[in-house]
Amino acid sequence: MYGYYLNLAVRSFRRNRMLTALMVIAIALGIGASMTTLTVFHILSGDPLPGRSQLLFYPQLDSADMEEFTPGEEPEDQMTRHDAEELLRQKRADRQAVMKRGNVLVKPQSAELGAFSADARYTSSDFFPMFAAPFKYGNGWDAAEDDARSRIAVISSTLNDKLFGGQDSVGKTVQVNQNDLRIVGVLDDWRPTPKFYDLYGGLYGEVEQVFIPFSTSRDLKLDVAGRMHCWGENDFEDDPEGPTSVNSPCAWLQYWVQLDSPAKVEAYRQYLTNYSDQQRAAGRFQRPTNVRLRGLMEWLDHNKVVPGDVRLQMWLAFGFLVVCLLNTSGLLLAKFLRRSSEIGVRRALGASRRAIFTQHLVEAGVIGFVGGALGLGIALLGLWAIRQRSAGYADLAQLDPAMLVITFVLAVVATLVAGMLPAWRACQVTPAIQLKSQ
DSSP states (O other), X not given: OHHHHHHHHHHHHHHXXXXXXXXXXXXXXXXXXXXXXXXXXXHHTSOSSTTTGGGEEEEEOOOSOSTTOOTTOOOOSSEEHHHHHHHXXXXXXXXXXXXXXXXXXXXXXXXXXXXXXXEEEEEOTTHHHHTTOOEEEEOOOOHHHHHTTOOEEEXXXXXXXXXXXXXXXXXXXXXXXXXXXXEEEEEOXXXXXXXXXXXXXXXXXXXXXXXXXXXXXXXXXXXXXXXXEEOTTOOOXXXXXXXXXXXXXXXXXXXXXXXXXXXXXXXXXXXXXXXXXXXXXXXXOOSOOOOEEEEHXXXXXXXXXXXXXXXXXXXXXXXXXXXXXXXXXXXXXXXXXXXXXXXXXXXXXXXXXXXXXXXHHHHHHHHHHHXXXXXXXXXXHHHHHHHTSOOTTGGGOOOOHHHHHHHHHHHHHHHHHHHHHHHHHHHTOOHHHHHXXX
């Protein structure tokens, strides 16, 4: 039966080529624009750690002084070194990691390569298992090496390719700021999107090239980069470590914890409250206790990681699709009612209203499928244009298999919805009136 309806649809297309072409183009433009923006939104708003994101939490403490204090306002979005190291030492979560971005000078052993700067991350041992970082060679370091302030490093596969031609470099050394660090692991290809563990630099960029124990980075006085908020008099002249010292009133470190059950989440939230109370009693914290413990996805939503212009473009594109569908619906109505005499004859020969309705919906569905195919080409062209932009996420604008399927499903379903009213009007044609008019 559906094969017969499909055959009727093809015959109809041949009789009304211009009208059919207009409908296909309208659907294709709407689908192409919608899928281009939806793909970008899908990439930027996706879960960077599927299967693990529900276990990861970002604690916040209100450690600033009373200047510019507003009750109920958001606590500091980063931690002081004193608090981060204390929470790390107490180990109340299943896993915990402190971290900060930096920039180091790498000097290759090969004389052919000159020294170059590289992005670095100073962190603690749980960083790698917490975030399921994949290793190509070796592995991360353990807590004992954090405590021993070992001169070790994990490097990215990109840096390994550059320095060692992609060979297993575990056990070899890499010179960072004139310090020799023993390589204990080489990361495999890894690019969480967005780079959730540090929202203050390169959200959609590559991961850092060198990972160094946080304790070692402080011993070597490696430069830090990224956001830092200090309060008070900010007099660091007598402190050799400046604002990055243990006792400085500056929030500059990201801190993540892994909590494996809801009960542990509540227990850790209470632990943060108790810790804040203790620090206030000791005179370090001045503000009323104000803590936060957000999950990974909640943290991304709170920081509005998806750019506002991307959301706006997506809704505008879907609005454009609705306009295209309304035009398609009008064209379908005109096309179907033009065949009222044909429909009247079919009804007189015994075709039910349901059969007439189904026949015309099949015709609308075919238009949607062809429009989806053409819209796919427009979407690919749109994504190519986005990749030519300078936006940080531009190179990620690729259509994955899931979005490919959604393109055709959206095109067919949207066109079927647009064709329901014209198909219903077509099945309401009265046979007697049509036969008398012939």
